[in-house]
Amino acid sequence: MAAPIAPPPVIQLDGIHKVYDSGETTVQALRGVDLTVRRGEFVAIMGASGSGKSTLMNILGCLDTPTQGRYLLDGQRVDGLSRNALADLRNQKLGFVFQGFNLLARTSALQNVELPLLYDRTRGRPDPKALAKAALQRVGLADRLDHYPSQLSGGQQQRVAIARALVTEPTLLLADEPTGNLDSRTAIEVMVLFQALNRQGITLVLVTHELDIAQYATRVIDVRDGRIRRDAPVLGPHSASDDLVALDAESPDSLLDNPMVGAAGESRPEAVT
Ligand code: ADP
Ligand code: MG
Numbered sequence: 001m002a003a004p005i006a007p008p009p010v011i012q013l014d015g016i017h018k019v020y021d022s023g024e025t026t027v028q029a030l031r032g033v034d035l036t037v038r039r040g041e042f043v044a045i046m047g048a049s050g051s052g053k054s055t056l057m058n059i060l061g062c063l064d065t066p067t068q069g070r071y072l073l074d075g076q077r078v079d080g081l082s083r084n085a086l087a088d089l090r091n092q093k094l095g096f097v098f099q100g101f102n103l104l105a106r107t108s109a110l111q112n113v114e115l116p117l118l119y120d121r122t123r124g125r126p127d128p129k130a131l132a133k134a135a136l137q138r139v140g141l142a143d144r145l146d147h148y149p150s151q152l153s154g155g156q157q158q159r160v161a162i163a164r165a166l167v168t169e170p171t172l173l174l175a176d177e178p179t180g181n182l183d184s185r186t187a188i189e190v191m192v193l194f195q196a197l198n199r200q201g202i203t204l205v206l207v208t209h210e211l212d213i214a215q216y217a218t219r220v221i222d223v224r225d226g227r228i229r230r231d232a233p234v235l236g237p238h239s240a241s242d243d244l245v246a247l248d249a250e251s252p253d254s255l256l257d258n259p260m261v262g263a264a265g266e267s268r269p270e271a272v273t
Helices: 053-060 083-093 109-118 128-138 154-166 184-199 240-250 252-257
Strands: 009-021 026-038 042-046 068-073 094-098 172-176 203-207 219-224 227-233
Touching: 009 053, 026 053, 026 203, 026 227, 042 053, 042 184, 053 068, 053 172, 053 203, 083 094, 094 154, 109 128, 109 154, 128 154, 154 184, 184 203, 184 240
Parallel strands: 042 203, 042 219, 094 172, 172 203
Antiparallel strands: 009 026, 009 068, 219 227
16 A cells, blocks of 8 residues: 655745844854644644744744745745745735734724735735635634724634634644733633644644643644754644533533533534634
């Protein structure tokens, strides 16, 4: 029998170095990173503060360029591209989720999610509003389209941000500490959503400080002093929806407040399909 064919790489990093040089001081933030991430993977990047995680994410996200090394995103060479070409690539291939949500305050959920489509210079889409609505439905917020960020809970705001990241149908979703500003229950809710999206085929790379959160991924990478020190599959990743149900069994009162779980304690599938 033929060997199974591995899915194509979405990320290929080859000898990536990043030096920050401010004149007085130089910081070697990345010191030779090699990394391949294939379509459909869910990778968690862990490491102490200052180890180079955000620098790595900025390079993966085409927000910054390496000082040295080669980066292929979805088979396309990234290093050496102009600023405009990088911006187009970001818009076409990448979705971003941040710790602080980064939503526009005076703008409704629907308008926040529509924004990346309005910035898209290369592919005019006929009905941005309908696509934004569908993305909000996908994260379980179909009933919050006209709410402003201040009228939403932290977890809901992060789900709006995830809808905004999904609306362009990116090849790769990048999340830098997406649960860092959330309480532990809400963090698990967000991980329910990420796991569901990953099952639907979305490739995810997520930075986290917390081992509990990393255990929801299928692969964990430890970064230390600008290098990958450990890169291993998670044997039996935790199920975030199971953990949520278990949490509710401990404190049944919270069931009523939980948007991701129905009264019977079952996950609501329509929140993520
Ligand atoms: P982490 O996200 O793991 O906390 P970072 O990637 O933010 O780590 O930082 C890695 C190293 O690079 C740290 O020593 C940090 O101080 C330094 N660094 C990050 N960004 C810059 C910058 N823009 N200019 C200079 N040094 C930076
Ligand atoms: Mg960081």
